Amino acid sequence: MVDAIVSVFLDRLLNALEEESHFLIEIRDQLKKLQRELRLMQSFLQDAERLKRKNESLRAIMVTLRDLIYEAGDILADCQVQSEDENDTVSARCTMCFHPSKLPVHYQAGKRLREINENITGIKQDMSTYLGVSLLNQTGNTDEDRHLKPSWSTPLYDHSKVVGLxxxxxxxxxxxxxxxxxxxxxxxxxxxxxxxxxxxxxxxxxxxxxxxxxxxxxxxxxxxxxxxxxxxxxxxxxxxxxxxxxxxxxxxxxxxxxxxxxxxxxxxxxxxxxxxxxxxxxxxxxxxxxxxxxxxxxxxxxxxxxxxxxxxxxWPKFLSEENSWLLFRMIAFAATQGECIHSELETVGKEIVEKCKGLPLAIKAVGGMMLSKEPYYHEWRRIANHFRDELAENDDTVMASLQLSYDELPAYLKSCFLCFSLYPEDCVIEKEQLVHWWVGEGFVPLRSGRLSAEAGGHCFSELTNRCLVEVVDKAYSGTIYTCKIHDMVRDLVIKMAEDYAFFKPNELNCRHLGIKGDMNRKQIMANQKLRALLTTTKSGEVNKIASNIANKFCRCPRLQVLDLSKSIFEIPLSSLLDEIGSLPNLACLSLSNTHPLIQVPPSLKKVHKLQILDISYCQNLKLIPSYITTFAKLSVLDASHCGSLGYFPKGLGRLLNLQVLLGFKPAKSSQEQGCRIAELKNLTHLRTLGLHLSQGDEIGDDEVDSLVNLQELQFLSINCFDSHDEDLAVKLDKLTPPRQLHELGLKFYPGKISPDWLNPHSLPMLRFLSICSGNLTKMSEGFRGNGNVVWKIEGLKLEALSDLSEEWSVVPQVMPSLRTLNVCWCPELEGFPIEDAGFKGGVWKKEEQQR
Incomplete structure (x- = not known):
């Protein structure tokens, strides 16, 4: 997957060249030359990837190119670390480039980059020969940017729909x-x-x-x-x-x-x-x-x-010609509700479907692939011709369609897709773990000012839309929690991962590795290549990791992603990770649901590149260290479900890149070292916020407007579990969310009446609302809106509200756009229908209730 590696490296290189790094001055010219050379080749790498399966010489060339890019990436990372270690003072700037101790580092890096550039120039000429094209006078423009401008932001195809069964x-x-x-x-x-x-x-x-x-x-x-x-x-x-x-x-x-x-x-x-x-x-x-x-x-x-x-x-039969075309249309033309509005595409579309021979998995794979393509005849004809060639080499229709789907992935998605190779057969995989991995290792392109959380979610949606990934569990709002891949898709992804040295189960110096209780200790001992080390256990299982293995986790200097979630250790994890500060490139660390985690490892304060920190479900964790507030690149901080945690440290408002903050517990007025809710005003990139509130003292009278100006905030959850403070409901009634909020969740709301701001005028863009548990007995008068202003809510969840005694008939009137409803254990809700003929295109879900 050289095209994927080049894509990731060029993104990193672009960011590095924009930095005002004095240490990089010495190698900047070589980096720019490398950038030019790779851009010239980028347009042709996808064709080279496809052709190398037939040509051993081209295959060897691509392997050499891959290793050179990895090495260049390591040099770039080392230079950035050296730059960050420098004291950023005027005197240091004046002396750094001439300091004797720095000359060997500059010299060695520059010398090796020159050699890499010379080798890549030779590779470019060799590729010209094998591909029959000239790479010497190309502009370097690629179609990569087209893939970065999606026509959707959420999954379009409903995977629950089936045809012909x-x-x-x-x-x-x-x-x-x-x-x-x-x-x-x-x-x-x-x-x-x-x-x-x-x-x-x-x-x-x-x-x-x-x-x-x-x-x-x-x-x-x-x-x-x-x-x-x-x-x-x-x-x-x-x-x-x-x-x-x-x-x-x-x-x-x-x-x-x-x-x-x-x-x-x-x-x-x-x-x-x-x-x-x-x-x-x-x-x-x-x-x-x-x-x-x-x-x-x-x-x-x-x-x-x-x-x-x-x-x-x-014995299931193959789909008929009619049903095959119907299934294909539902997926390939999902953006137009399954209708082929470009008549010139129907003929070539039916030709593609015919090659699938009525096999649903093959039809879904090619349908998902065509959903991502522009609706142009020449593009569809190109795909049809490639499918024909693939079938000529591989008479297995399903594998041919899956191989074609992989080949047609944009470069950045190939890296994301190959991550599935680490998981065992039939494994249910958490979407969040995948997205954090992709962001941490730099697989997700961050262009056009996109936030990493949004970009990672988009990559996941692209893979589900292409039907390469199956949805397992999702929320009432459509948010996906878990997924898996078909065993034949897994066969393909393992083959690709081994071919491209992304993951080889028995290789001692591999770049990506899954943590297992019986893992080979030699695979992580001083591994100089390892980029990602993470838990890949099946749902419901827990890793038991021996200390003599766990204490080697910090000996892999290139590590960017370390995920130890759902693992049990023989001794406190903080002592096992005492040397974590020696991982200068670490960008993603997950200690979620680990035991026993008593404190965050002190040496973590040395890891300045950290972007994602997940310490959720750590019940013994009592303190988040204050040095967390120095992580300028931190975008995700998840401390949800940490029952012993008192508050977050003061200074959190300095984390200006924070996009996801979960489990936030504001300090009370007496806790001077803690973070007050007012600091959230500074987090202007915050997209997802989870608040855990227990007392009214956690919200000052002058802090009730702390959220209203967070213009990027789309998802807000407020959890008041174990709250017995009547003053909290009064304060929450004044804590107004921003108007553009997309989804809101209230858990254990302490008031009898819903907050005044929960109305369609204050939250005109709200699409999903969840209210679970608590003392709620009725909705405020403003909840019903008025004749001119009604809710735009599409999904509603009401659960375990034993005292809610509203008349249901009012809800459909004030929520005319409602499509998905989940009501459970609300025995006093009057007039709730099991079925309603007036509710079309959605799902009523009423679970058994007890009075």
């Missing part, structure tokens, strides 16, 4: 409803990409199925699994962590939880023909009551060995 799901549901004795075994068998998992998911989430089965359990069975892992997954679905139990005890617990209940278990993507593991689990399952098991597999023999009869085996 209605008959499949109805057939299997009919079998399920007729089940009576023993355990009914149903098999869904077919080749990869035909839609087996999609069919099972559609059935699993069907409302009638929910009503029929008291327990529903989904198990993703990877190719490398153990009987014990399967049992623990089943128990986690039943709400039992089952830490420390042996297999017999696990099986006994499963039986106990399911005894007397009708249950449905989905065993998704089973490969093993050895059925001993299944026979062991099956014997422990209670029988009868119409309980059922659905098995999805590519191998018919597997289904038979798991007790599936031929009569209860379903």
């Amino acid at each position: 209605e008959g499949d799901t109805e057939k299997i549901k009919d079998w399920l409803f007729k089940a009576n004795d023993d355990i009914l075994a149903i098999g869904v068998v077919g080749m990869g990409g035909v839609g087996k998992t999609t069919i099972a998911q559609k059935i699993f989430n069907d409302r009638r199925i929910e009503d029929r089965f008291e327990r529903r359990i989904w198990v993703s069975v990877s190719q490398t699994f153990t009987e014990e892992q399967i049992m623990r997954t089943i128990l986690r679905s039943l709400g039992d962590a089952s830490v420390g139990d042996d297999k017999s005890e696990l099986l006994r617990k499963i039986n106990q939880y399911l005894l007397g209940k009708r249950y449905l278990i989905v065993m998704d993507d089973v490969w093993s023909k050895d059925n001993k593991w299944w026979l062991q689990i099956y014997q422990g399952l209670p029988k009868g009551n119409g309980s059922s098991v659905i098995v999805t597999t590519r191998i018919e023999e597997v289904a038979r060995k798991m007790g599936v009869s031929e009569a209860r085996t379903h």
